Amino acid sequence: MSLTKRENELIDKMLSGDRIALARLITLVESRYNSVPEILKRINPKTGKAYIIGITGPPGAGKSTLVNEQIQSYKKDGKKVGVIAVDPSSPFTGGAVLGDRIRMQDHALDENVFIRSLGSRGSHGGLSRATKEIIKLYDAFGIEIIIIETVGVGQTELDIIKLADTVIVVLVPESGDVVQTLKAGLMEIADIFIVNKADREGADTLSKEIQGMVSLSPRDSQWDIPVLLTSAYEKRGIKGMLKEINRHRSFQIKTNLLNKKREKRIEEEFSQIILEVLEHKIHEKLDDLEVGRVLNMVKEGKLDPYEAAEQVLSRIL
Ligand SMILES: Nc1nc2c(ncn2[C@@H]2O[C@H](COP(=O)(O)OP(=O)(O)O)[C@@H](O)[C@H]2O)c(=O)[nH]1
Ligand SMILES: [Mg+2]
Structure with missing residues (x-):
């Protein structure tokens, strides 16, 4: 086509x-x-030039507020920046999507800033696919820094490591038991930890706890994971965050990690494309092959499912 x-x-x-x-x-x-x-x-x-930053953590941790501050700073440097806010909370119940839009609208008319919110509705095959494709569009458009904000639990949160060059995990004093949070898999994906809402009680303790866990956890690179305190609200610690992002980027360039990550992404993309085309072709063939008839025979007990599958596949492959 x-x-x-x-x-x-x-x-x-x-x-x-x-x-x-x-x-x-x-x-x-x-x-x-x-x-x-x-x-x-x-x-x-036209793609392959953008640097991709992932920012993740529990809802309400201040991710969007931090992203806003990042945008301001990149804007001052004259850089083009694109944000993808992947927010699975329903706009009918959560209001977070709308909230993101309103606050990020400060930049809405800015030539060098592009923001897109993605809901999880109608995402067919996951958010990560649309996210990946939007990254490509941003990249081809000439956006130099792409920030992906993900919220929630489970796969979306962890998938960010496949897309981002630098992963920032944001926690807050009220996010509860740190061990629980880190058990959810966040320990493995963080390149930078941020304890936001440092203006609140408990931030120092949390930061020390994370520091303790970081120093105990096995590492497969020479990168020392920093644990930073920020108050996005009071605009404190933002410079430090940007500095660590840059340091991580330089580290990955120097050690060739960035190239390795990108090669891995290309590898995954390549097999995904092959699988998608195959799947599509198989579906087309299945329609032609009256699979329904064979399936009915299985349902009626005239054919076992293994034999049936073999019969169908032998006509495709
Ligand atoms: N006290 C305090 N509140 C903050 C801070 N950063 C963000 N907030 C507030 O926390 C709420 C959630 O912030 P938001 O950026 O939407 O969080 P997200 O869900 O992680 O994107 C908002 O009301 C923010 O104003 C901070 O550093 N300190
Ligand atoms: Mg948000």
């Missing part, structure tokens, strides 16, 4: 710096539009 003239024009516009074209393409990607693979294929040569 090739792109239509209109689709090609939209991509041309985006590549020449048109923000509206970028927003349209993101919408297409989010809606799992048919031409997405072709779009990504066309923009691929």
Whole structure:
């Protein structure tokens, strides 16, 4: 399938710096539009330059507030920055998505700042896929720093390590038992720990606890995971955070870790593309092969499922 003239024009516009074209393409990607693979294929040569920062932690930890401060700072340096806020909380109950939008709207009219919130609704095959694709669009657009904010528990939170070059885990004094939090897998993914809301009681203790865990945990690189105290609210500790992000970036360049991470990502992407194409082709064939008829025979007990699957597969492969 090739792109239509209109689709090609939209991509041309985006590549020449048109923000509206970028927003349209993101919408297409989010809606799992048919031409997405072709779009990504066309923009691929323009990608690979952006630095990707992941920021994760419990809801309410102050991630968006911290991201806001980061944006301000990158803006001052004249850098283009793109944010993807992956927020699975429903807009009907949580209000966090709306909150993010309102606060980040300070930058909405800024030429060099782009913000997109992603809900989990209708995400077919996970948030990470749409996130990955939006990263590519941002990257091709010429955005130098991409920040992904994820919230919640489980896979989305941990998946960030596959996408981000630097992972920041934000905790707060009230996030409860530190051991529990770290058991959730956050220990393994953090390149930088932040204890936010340092203006509140308990921040020092938490920071020491994390420090203790960090020093005990086995490490496979020479990177010393910093534990930083910030108060996003009072704009304290922001410079330190940015400095550590830069230090981590330099460390990874010096030790070739950044290249290794990117190669790994390409590897995963490559096998994912193959699997997707195969899956698609198999589904097409299955429709042709009257699988329903074979399935009915299994249901009626005339054929066992293994034999049935073998029969069908032998006609595909
Ligand atoms: N006291 C205090 N409140 C903060 C700080 N950072 C953020 N907040 C507040 O915590 C709430 C949640 O912040 P938000 O950035 O939306 O958290 P997120 O869910 O992690 O993105 C908001 O009301 C913020 O104003 C901080 O350093 N200190
Ligand atoms: Mg948020």
